[in-house]
Amino acid sequence: MLVGAFAVMASVAPGTSVRAGTHVTASNQRASQAPAATCGQAVVPLGSASTYAALSGTTVTSTGATALTGDIGVSPGSAVTGFPPGTYSGTKNVANAASATAESDLTTAFNTAAARSNCAVSVAGNIGGQTLTPGLYKSTSSLAVSSGDLTLSGGGNPNGVFVFQVASALTTTSGRAVVLSNGAQAGNVYWEVGSSVTIGTTSMVQGTLMSYASITMLAGSHLNGRALARTGDVTLSASAIIVPTVSTATTHDVTFTESGLTLGTGWAATFDGVQQSSTTKTLVFTVVDGSYHFAMEVTPGFTTSPLTGTIPVSGAAAAQTITYTPNAAGTFTVAFTEFGLVSGTSWSVTLHGVQKTSTALTLGFTEINGTTSYTVGSSDGYTVSPSSGSLTVNGITVNQAITFTTMDSSGGNPSPGSSSPLGISSWGWALIAIAIVGGIAAVGAGAVMMRRRNRAT
Numbered sequence: 001m002l003v004g005a006f007a008v009m010a011s012v013a014p015g016t017s018v019r020a021g022t023h024v025t026a027s028n029q030r031a032s033q034a035p036a037a038t039c040g041q042a043v044v045p046l047g048s049a050s051t052y053a054a055l056s057g058t059t060v061t062s063t064g065a066t067a068l069t070g071d072i073g074v075s076p077g078s079a080v081t082g083f084p085p086g087t088y089s090g091t092k093n094v095a096n097a098a099s100a101t102a103e104s105d106l107t108t109a110f111n112t113a114a115a116r117s118n119c120a121v122s123v124a125g126n127i128g129g130q131t132l133t134p135g136l137y138k139s140t141s142s143l144a145v146s147s148g149d150l151t152l153s154g155g156g157n158p159n160g161v162f163v164f165q166v167a168s169a170l171t172t173t174s175g176r177a178v179v180l181s182n183g184a185q186a187g188n189v190y191w192e193v194g195s196s197v198t199i200g201t202t203s204m205v206q207g208t209l210m211s212y213a214s215i216t217m218l219a220g221s222h223l224n225g226r227a228l229a230r231t232g233d234v235t236l237s238a239s240a241i242i243v244p245t246v247s248t249a250t251t252h253d254v255t256f257t258e259s260g261l262t263l264g265t266g267w268a269a270t271f272d273g274v275q276q277s278s279t280t281k282t283l284v285f286t287v288v289d290g291s292y293h294f295a296m297e298v299t300p301g302f303t304t305s306p307l308t309g310t311i312p313v314s315g316a317a318a319a320q321t322i323t324y325t326p327n328a329a330g331t332f333t334v335a336f337t338e339f340g341l342v343s344g345t346s347w348s349v350t351l352h353g354v355q356k357t358s359t360a361l362t363l364g365f366t367e368i369n370g371t372t373s374y375t376v377g378s379s380d381g382y383t384v385s386p387s388s389g390s391l392t393v394n395g396i397t398v399n400q401a402i403t404f405t406t407m408d409s410s411g412g413n414p415s416p417g418s419s420s421p422l423g424i425s426s427w428g429w430a431l432i433a434i435a436i437v438g439g440i441a442a443v444g445a446g447a448v449m450m451r452r453r454n455r456a457t
Contacts, residue, residue: 040286041136041161043246044113044190046208046226047105048098051090053241054227055102056215056234062086064219064238070226075099086236106228110210113163113192120165128176131343133274134160134184142168145176145203152206154183155274156287158249162189162207169193170209174200174218178207182272183288186224187246196232199223199239217241249288253317256283256294260302260324267324268297270360271311273344289314298364300333300397302326308358327366333397334365340404341379347404348377351391367393376402383407 053070062082071090078095093099120138129148133155143166154160170193189207196213202220214232217239268277271285272292295308302324348357351374375388382404
């Protein structure tokens with residue numbers, strides 16, 4: 001079984017890249033990957049609703065200096081208030097044929113997005129601090145961006161589409177942002193929300209919001225997308241909405257083909273920061289022209305060649321063959337798998353005097369039977385456990401987990417039970433202090449009793 005890539009892990013660390021086929025929760029470890037070759041999403045057809053910055057089934061209300069770049073509309077409701085002082089650059093359609101058609105097209109788009117199921121990725125709770133790549137993301141309850149910014153990475157493909165299915169409410173807290181990177185475009189991001197949306201004060205969000213009920217944008221919030229509410233109000237407060245445009249780019253496939261593995265053996269590659277894994281012969285990434293770094297995950301029992309490299313893409317598809325050679329008889333794989341680092345962070349291990357460095361999840365060595373020592377290199381901003389130790393190879397693959405924990409601002413471990421230089425935890429010192437105070441009190445009480453007895457005699 002492929003170490004790291006196919007291990008069952010609980011969740012995804014903030015900053016981790018995730019592709020379709022991966023289960024994502026709101027904790028602090030990386031996730032297992034599944035094949036994503038057929039997981040691409042098509043754009044959601046908005047029809048005439050595509051030109052609207054704000055569209056509501058009841059009322060569009062604004063306070064303060066709201067600025068909309070696009071149309072504004074209401075149907076079947078008939079109330080638009082707060083313009084002026086709010087402004088809009090397009091057309092205002094209130095309870096007319098145009099707004100009715102736009103609402104009908106919104107309903108179609110909403111239902112189309114809600115019905116998708118191809119390679120759905122489970123998400124839950126707070127997804128702030130994570131990095132997601134194009135695909136379909138499904139929440140069976142509410143979703144929030146609250147403990148860090150959410151990054152949507154195109155993975156080098158500006159045509160990549162993100163669809164979020166949120167069964168209940170979508171919320172961003174004050175100052176939080178949805179950030180685009182690696183070619184991702186706001187016009188290719190869609191949020192289908194089963195109840196209401198709340199965008200926090202000064203929060204910045206990317207993509208089209210399609211809410212069954214209401215949409216509320218608090219003071220100073222910004223949306224690079226559309227606020228489209230089927231049955232509820234759109235409420236704005238000195239907010240800005242810009243209807244995005246989409247630039248279509250020419251993309252090319254980069255195909256990795258493995259040679260030497262037994263059919264069904266798992267293998268994985270990280271390409272331009274995006275990981276895929278498979279049990280078939282090929283892995284395919286889609287990117288625009290450029291030069292891209294790749295790193296292969298270690299497959300126990302095999303030597304991988306090449307393990308890392310760079311692939312140029314210029315006007316045509318590219319290919320890379322990865323050769324797996326069984327380890328020599330009497331040698332075995334020692335695999336170190338890290339947990340806790342932000343994706344792309346370099347780390348290193350020295351085993352038997354040989355140092356290896358990687359930005360991938362796993363580092364692998366080939367060793368003969370016996371006991372050997374290892375040390376783990378430090379990584380800025382993290383503590384590491386264990387930082388050193390010894391391993392015994394005895395005829396099978398050896399796996400060693402390495403955990404990196406983020407330091408607090410003072411450079412120490414933030415956990416409440418952190419240890420002092422003497423190796424005693426803060427809880428231990430507290431217990432010692434209590435015992436000392438209790439002892440002093442007992443001695444004092446005893447002295448008072450002795451005085452009383454003396455006086456009595």
